[in-house]
Amino acid sequence: MPLDAGMLLLIAGIAFLGSLVYGITGFGAALVTIPLATHFVPLPFALSVFALMDLGNALRIGLQRPQDAQKDELVRMVPLVLAGTVVGVTALVNLPRAGAMLALGVFVVLYAGYSLLRRPGGAIVGTGWAYVAGFVGGVTSTLFGAGGPPYAIYLSHRPLAKEQFRATLTLTTVFSIGMRVVAFALTGLLLKREVLLAALAVLPAAFVGVSVASRLFRHISHELLLRLVALLLLATGGSLVLRALG
Numbered sequence: 001m002p003l004d005a006g007m008l009l010l011i012a013g014i015a016f017l018g019s020l021v022y023g024i025t026g027f028g029a030a031l032v033t034i035p036l037a038t039h040f041v042p043l044p045f046a047l048s049v050f051a052l053m054d055l056g057n058a059l060r061i062g063l064q065r066p067q068d069a070q071k072d073e074l075v076r077m078v079p080l081v082l083a084g085t086v087v088g089v090t091a092l093v094n095l096p097r098a099g100a101m102l103a104l105g106v107f108v109v110l111y112a113g114y115s116l117l118r119r120p121g122g123a124i125v126g127t128g129w130a131y132v133a134g135f136v137g138g139v140t141s142t143l144f145g146a147g148g149p150p151y152a153i154y155l156s157h158r159p160l161a162k163e164q165f166r167a168t169l170t171l172t173t174v175f176s177i178g179m180r181v182v183a184f185a186l187t188g189l190l191l192k193r194e195v196l197l198a199a200l201a202v203l204p205a206a207f208v209g210v211s212v213a214s215r216l217f218r219h220i221s222h223e224l225l226l227r228l229v230a231l232l233l234l235a236t237g238g239s240l241v242l243r244a245l246g
Contacts, residue, residue, distance in 0.1 A: 003194055003198060007041075008197070010040060011041070011198050012201040012202060012204075013205070014033050014036045015033060015201075015202040015203075015206045016206070016208060017033070018050070018053070019206040019210045019213065020209040020210075020212060020213045021213075022061070022209075022210065022213070023210040023211075023212070023214055028146075028148060028149075029050075029053070029054055029057060030050060030144070030146040030148070032236075033050045033053070033145070034050060034146065035233065035237055037050065038104065038240060039239070039240075039243075043101065043104065044092060044093075047144075047180075048184050048190045048192070048195045049198045049199055051145065051177060051181050051184055051190070052181065052190075052199045053199070053202045053203060053206045054145070054177045055177045055178060056203055056206060058170065058173050059174065060207075060210060061210060063170065065167050066171060068161075068163045068166070068168075069164070069168045069170070069171045070160065070164055070167075072127075073155065073172075076127060077130050077131070077137070077154075078172065078175050079134070080132075080133075080134030081134045081138040081179060082179055083135055083138060084135040084137060084139040084140075084141070084142070085141065085176070085179045085180060087138070087139050087142075088139040088140070088142025089143075089183040091139075093187055098244050101244040102244035102245065103144075104143075104240055105238070105240030105241035105243075106237070107144055107146070107237070108144075108146075109234060109237035109238055109241065111233065112233035113234070114153075116230045116231070116234070125154065125157040125158070133151055133153065133154035134150075134172075137151045137176060138179070141176045141177065141179075142179075145180075147177070151169055151172045155168055155169055
């Protein structure tokens with residue numbers, strides 16, 4: 001697909017917004033970037049470009065304290081993340097554009113609803129749910145660019161300190177994004193001139209977004225930001241559903 005200066009600036013702006021959200025919340029960049037970008041570029045293109053951004057952000061922020069991660073949770077989830085990645089990339093290369101857009105829109109709307117209705121705390125779930133979270137996260141990471149929500153939902157219902165939660169979620173996400181990048185490279189989605197050109201615009205914007213987020217972190221309520229993001233997702237996901245059905 002042809003990329004002019006205006007489109008590159010638009011994609012860079014979306015990257016900045018997604019990285020701003022990621023820098024404050026610790027996940028969720030793809031839930032902002034992919035639905036917004038899909039209004040202007042094909043889904044496989046958006047997924048490929050922002051996979052590189054997501055990996056850079058995760059490595060930059062997320063590996064500050066890997067020693068806090070719960071290795072037993074990683075051992076349960078990561079193999080199923082790989083299995084889910086294989087299923088997700090197979091579906092991605094075979095889904096028609098309208099079908100992929102509809103699936104993405106429904107997924108984003110459902111997650112936005114969950115974010116708006118959820119309450120802090122909740123029951124502790126068994127470790128068996130780690131396998132479900134890993135597989136579903138692998139599928140959604142590859143198919144929608146958003147593996148974080150299934151991992152975060154599961155880990156938020158485990159008896160983890162906040163430092164353990166963040167480190168475990170981060171390492172799972174790094175594995176998930178890394179597998180996604182490899183899968184996109186093997187299928188040829190990543191190694192295209194347009195994708196690499198867009199990445200050159202996206203990565204500096206992502207760097208600035210994360211830097212700004214680190215300054216804003218102490219001045220913005222975490223819960224308020226999550227609710228504002230959820231409302232944005234609700235609007236974006238709903239518009240994708242309407243476009244796909246139309």
